[in-house]
Amino acid sequence: MRRWRRWGFGLALVVGSVLLLDRLCPPDLSRFEAVAREVVDRQGRPLSMLPVRGGIWRLRTTAADVPPSLLAMLVAAEDRRFDWHPGVDPIAVLRAAGQWIAAGRVVSGASTLSMQAARLLEPRPRSLRAKAIEAFRAVQLEARYGKQGVLSIWLTLAPQGGNLEGVRAGALAWFGREARDLDPAESALLIALARRPEALRPDRHPVAARAARDAVLAIRAADAKGLSAADQRIGLASAMPAGRQAMPHLAPHLSRSLEANGIRVPTTLDAALQRSAEALAEATLLRLPERAALAMVIAEIGPREMRALVGGDWLSASRAGSLDLTRAVRSPGSALKPALYALAFEMGVAEPGRVLEDLPHLFGGYAPENFDRAFTGRVTAATALRHSLNLPAVALLDRVGPFRFAGLLRDAGAAPRLPARAAPSLPLALGGAGLTLRELTGLYAMLGGQGMAAPLAVQPGPAPELHRVLSARAAGQVAGVLVQNFPGGGPTGIAWKTGTSWGGRDAWAFGFDGKHVAGVWIGRPDGTALPGATGLHLALPVLAQIFSRLPAAPLEPMVVRASTNDRSADRLRLVFPSPGAVLRRDDEAMSVTLRAQGGQRPLAFLVDGAPLPAEPARREAAWHPPGPGFYRITVLDALGGAARAEVRVVEPE
Template sequence: MRGATPPARRWRRVLLGALLALPLGLFALDRALPPDLSRLHPGIEILDREDRLLATLPAPGGVWRLRTTVAEVPPHLVAMLLAAEDARFRWHPGVDPLALARAGWQWLRAGRVVSGGSTLTMQVARLLAPRPRTLRSKAIEILRALQLEARLGKEEILGIWLTLAPQGGNLEGIKAGALAWFGRPPGQLDAAEAALLVALARRPEALRPDRHPAAAQAARDALLRQRAPGAGGVTAPERALALASPVPRARHPMPNLAPHLARQVARGAAPGARLATTLDRDLQRAMEALAAQRLAALPDQAAMALLVAETGSREIRALVGGSFGVEARAGMLDLTQAVRSPGSAQKPFLYAMAFQAGLARPETLLADLPLRFGDYAPENFARDFLGRVTAAEALRQSLNLPAVALLSELGALRYAAALKAAGSPPRLAQGAEPSLPLALGGAGTTLRELVALYALLGDAGRAAPLVAQPGPVAARAVVLRARPAAEVAGILVNPFPGGGPSGVAWKTGTSWGGRDAWALGLDARHVAGVWVGRPDGTPLPGLTGRAATLPVLAAVFARLPAAPRPALRVRPAARPFAQPADRLRLLFPMPGAELADAAGPVTLRAAGGRRPLLFLVDGAPLPHQRARREAAWIPPGPGFYRVTVLDADGIAAAAELRVR
């Protein structure tokens, strides 16, 4: 019949149509049945300011699975993995026909599976969606491997294997295995350690080194021996050394520094997130060790919180929120955010407000005498009175009557508003109004807020919140002028009673009934705070800030990096602690100076800085002509004294003097 299509031509058209439809069909099938990556949900990593690992949080289900990339493991581990598992990984499309043919031939000859013929990509398909080991499962793995190769690059596929490879128990991935079995990140693994982790992935339960150390070592050594020197990225001397090394017999705990802060910053984060913080890993570890050591000497019911920040940036460098864990004294509660009574720890801010308002100066005489303010009759902690004292001495000795008198003149509402502006709003009982007990800690605050309040004294009176994660610098609110802030800081620069670093301004506080003990301090670079008490607020008889927390604060500052300059300095300029062109300095006494006897006046001399100058000895101001750069002082007797000089910009210089 004319017009009929010859059979050969018709079949060619059908074949051409099929060939054209096949890619479209495969594309549609790939989109309809994409690889299931739901198991690729790693845990969260918390990093310090230098991207060093601080803490890890497990993946859902309590599995320690941490995202691992090729760049994070040593080259010899990747080379060893490819040499042992898939030598042609870089060249095949996900399936290695030669390996499959070899595996099939060995199966036919032996009647059992001798080698699986699986490529690393097929292993990744099995790790993503585990199935029974059947021929049907193998076929699915082949198709999925082709699909993964079409969608992902070789480095991404390797990264999935490195993240999901079983490492025994609830460990998955090379990073989790390296941390658990060797206590360090995967980039630091040597040849023996890398070989053990590669071998573990084959039979993770049978080769667990904590349960089957002999089997684990045999598998590791076999992996090292079956490769010629140089294969797998391991030289002959390295292999000999690796074969002689033992395998680990126990797991290391996963990194868990700053657990309270880690959980705080991880809240709401996506699986696999790597979250940066402002903490310093080495300092955090030192502060946790210090807290644990000092807490052991306290009553069983006591807990401790500790915080260190940089004054200028307000970045937290170390935070100990309390003991961690269900059985710990404070459990999972972050006690740096617990609202407690500050006792006398807020008095420096009150005095700075009074100095700014013109109600007093450091040398102003105040009355430490029994006084009633309506129905309110405060007493000193020691239940005694000193009579007339300077404001500087009243603050240094933490006298209650002068503080309440200053607040009475300043106004409780005004003081409360200033505290709020400084980021430390007083928490009062419902319906209560600010009143005179505010001077003695009659409202709640937190350790974080108190540390930020002390940072204000070292930052020219500018307030800003503490931050735990890097980001834009928070705006500074000017709450105090630079001079009153610096005057208060200078008054508080005193030697630690039990010894410690010099040049630290510090203050303690004890709340009513011994419920809370505080010690806060700052130097030219850092600000720190320590709290001790019971988490439930029950009193601890005999608890005081001076006995329980001040020695800890001294130990904190002894462990901090050295400040840029020994003297506390505060400037009203944008750069905190900026060095003036002609810096303020003491000409006499020089640090460590000694006087043979205490007879007659001694002339204290300063140079540099901007006049007028103020001289203080042990926090008490000396009468002198403030336009001059010297002052006369008569030592009251033998002993150690601290001489401080303040200039008009609030810069301080200090030195210790001994009179024999």
């Protein structure tokens, strides 16, 4: 009885000592926990990865992340009794000890997967003391985390050559795909690499790597669960990887900016669409002027979630590649006009078929002109919007009020940035404010979403709280007006609008269909001009290619008919100068362009009864006043109609 008590006391003492030692010396999991941050798309597919300190690619890997055949080969090659030993294999220990005694040297090791995991967590020089510590740690790991935990440690930390650690990192770098998609031969290579990662790198030592891989395939292949003889034959015939592939690096601007609460950062992006968008951007940049950059946003209107985002040319210093240009504040040019027209439609100030005047007009001290410095005369609101005419837009803003329009933009999540202490004014109609590509794309999502606004999300979360900023009717009218064919061909049923800021500094194109909205910006990040650049010629072709990559969800175009019964649109009128105008003669070479509207061509222009040279097909003529004084200007049409104006020319004071 006393003997049994002594045995019991001794056993209790040993167990207590082990438990106390476990408490006092817990395993150091810092290497296992320091893994690369992974940014994934909406389906969990990798977009981008950020390595741990020192540039090590170490990716968290569990048994569920690898194929069963890999686990079967790993156990067969490294630890046949892994499933039942407590961390240390007593049979392997006895065998190794006997061989050591018989040969006087170490013949074979007794290292288990658990002991290898302990060594990967805390690397030490090889010695008997290190082996003893590894044995203790192996038992400790098994007791604390179980077999699955031990496998996760090994799969995460196993060296794969160079700065690669873990089976997932090895799979992505050597084969360009996730570990779960590896075939048996590929799995065998990664298991072999863990033994001698530098000596067996397939890019440097392909012959040795192949031999080591084939040896793993051959080890107890018939007994390895999940690896058939056919799999083994296929594996032996598989080619070795020719070189190392780049780690996932999609959406780099977004990936660097996201705050992470864990190692896995979810986004709303779609990896396939993101890859396609980046390829399109790369091809487009080759055709752009020097130092010009490109940014784009693609979103799904229903959930208001971004599906692709290109912030710029990540690798180009001359194009400010490190900056996310989707957040850059730039002048929108005419890209705000659709929202302005929608507000005018809602207020009853205009309708798509209502006739507006595109004629010279002075709004206080503000005298806007069209892009081509010409005037169209009387046009429908739909035509004025499609052709991006400036005078009708400014006239509409004058009627709806700049403050009300700025309020609409703010409510839609696109608050215009104005100069310090400046109030919204008429130039807002033509882009006299600052906005970002993200904000403008959200504004067009509102128009495509029947007047309901919400921020565009880039990370998953609760459904957006949509709020109405425009009536569905007004938003739908603008959408119908903007549905038009792309000039160079492309998908149909897309509502689109371009914009160009002063000097070609910013070229924009925005579009939406029944499901997606997209925005494109092209310009120089430093704000210098791109002479001759326009949204129509630079950004719109890119927008067309974006929608060619998206599933079709076409919108119906609106058929617009003029709603006015005023037949005076055909009457001959002298548009400029107006009766009573005073013209300042700044120099002797002063030239005044006389403009007429209506009437039957050819037109004849006369000054004090003397005809001026003019092309028969045009409605304008150049006049050089000979000096100060009063002049009578007359225009005649082919049917005998006439229009006159008395003007005065004065010398500068």
